[in-house]
Amino acid sequence: MNREEIANKLKDKGATKACHRCNKNHFSVLDGYSNLILQDDLSKGLVIGGPSVPVALLACNNCGAITSHALGALGLLKDKEDKSNG
Numbered sequence: 001m002n003r004e005e006i007a008n009k010l011k012d013k014g015a016t017k018a019c020h021r022c023n024k025n026h027f028s029v030l031d032g033y034s035n036l037i038l039q040d041d042l043s044k045g046l047v048i049g050g051p052s053v054p055v056a057l058l059a060c061n062n063c064g065a066i067t068s069h070a071l072g073a074l075g076l077l078k079d080k081e082d083k084s085n086g
């Protein structure tokens with residue numbers, strides 16, 4: 001998975017609209033990916049290593065707003081497909 005692959009997938013999906021914050025249309029795909037940590041009970045404190053969603057990150061070149069896209073939805077989770085969702 002590389003930045004070009006992510007950019008092409010987003011284009012395929014029609015995710016090409018202007019920035020939701022500043023309305024410019026210049027983005028950079030950030031290197032690598034991130035994980036959104038899912039947590040339903042904050043009373044337990046932050047749990048490290050709990051359920052998470054791997055996401056690609058896009059940063060607006062103008063205002064720096066960051067948008068995340070789940071890699072699974074883009075078909076980019078090849079090796080580690082999480083099928084436990086249910």
Ligand SMILES: [Zn+2]
Pocket residue numbers: 019020021022023024060061062063064065
């Ligand atoms: Zn922006």
